Ligand SMILES: *[C@@H]1O[C@H](CO)[C@@H](O)[C@H](O)[C@H]1NC(C)=O
Ligand SMILES: *[C@@H]1O[C@H](CO)[C@@H](O)[C@H](O)[C@H]1NC(C)=O
Ligand SMILES: *[C@@H]1O[C@H](CO)[C@@H](O)[C@H](O)[C@H]1NC(C)=O
């Protein structure tokens with residue numbers, strides 16, 4: 001099959017999968033692509049096969065890995081949905097991520113797409129199980145807490161705990177938590193945090209990736225109330241408001257100094 005018709009076939013298949021549900025445009029975070037290639041129909045075909053397999057399997061299981069092809073044209077893929085994205089939202093998100101990949105970087109042999117509800121990567125490099133803490137992006141809030149030292153202590157404490165919780169995860173490497181902390185006016189408020197590694201990482205490599213992300217947080221968001229750091233294999237976020245999109249039971253009446261941490 002010619003590459004262009006391969007392209008079109010993938011596009012329409014993905015569109016058909018996507019049609020039943022419209023996904024919130026705010027769900028997209030960022031996209032990174034590289035290793036552009038030209039005139040390799042076999043590589044293109046393997047990419048398309050990986051994308052379709054990831055979309056189908058992630059919709060069914062919430063996460064997937066896939067590989068197609070032989071030798072230099074082998075393509076590897078990995079995808080997952082965030083906890084809290086139900087089956088329908090998960091399916092819509094990975095379809096949209098694959099479509100995004102296909103339309104934004106049609107000739108890329110190495111591509112990652114981050115959404116709030118899902119993550120998808122394919123590459124002609126064998127990356128599954130390999131931690132990669134290459135910096136991707138950081139978003140910081142404008143607000144600054146009143147008691148900087150106390151706030152930073154609380155952030156470090158909670159991130160340390162949600163990071164361990166993430167590394168214990170079975171199918172998902174996702175940890176979340178909430179604790180009381182000094183807020184912007186100096187009284188007690190809530191601090192929310194999450195940490196996540198891609199599901200293919202081992203516990204030790206997940207912890208290492210999150211330690212690198214925490215270092216990025218210290219350097220880039222030191223005095224801010226909220227921060228979101230994404231690296232290639234893990235991410236972490238903390239805010240003074242309940243940003244978590246989880247179905248997980250976070251108790252809003254948690255008493256002072258208590259901490260609730262969960263792992264999925
Ligand atoms: C991946 O594809 C790019 C573009 O064709 C090529 O330059 C690179 O060597 C390939 N990498 C591997 C590991 O095959
Ligand atoms: C994904 O799909 C392939 C075949 O399409 C299948 O062999 C595999 O078991 C599926 N499951 C997961 C979790 O990737
Ligand atoms: C998925 O990943 C596992 C563990 O890394 C590996 O053993 C398996 O072969 C992979 N499956 C595919 C289809 O690449």
Ligand SMILES: *[C@@H]1O[C@H](CO)[C@@H](O)[C@H](O)[C@H]1NC(C)=O
Nearest residue numbers: 034035036104105106107108
């Ligand atoms: C690869 O292709 C993308 C999209 O087509 C383009 O934005 C990017 O600049 C290209 N990268 C290189 C290194 O040529």
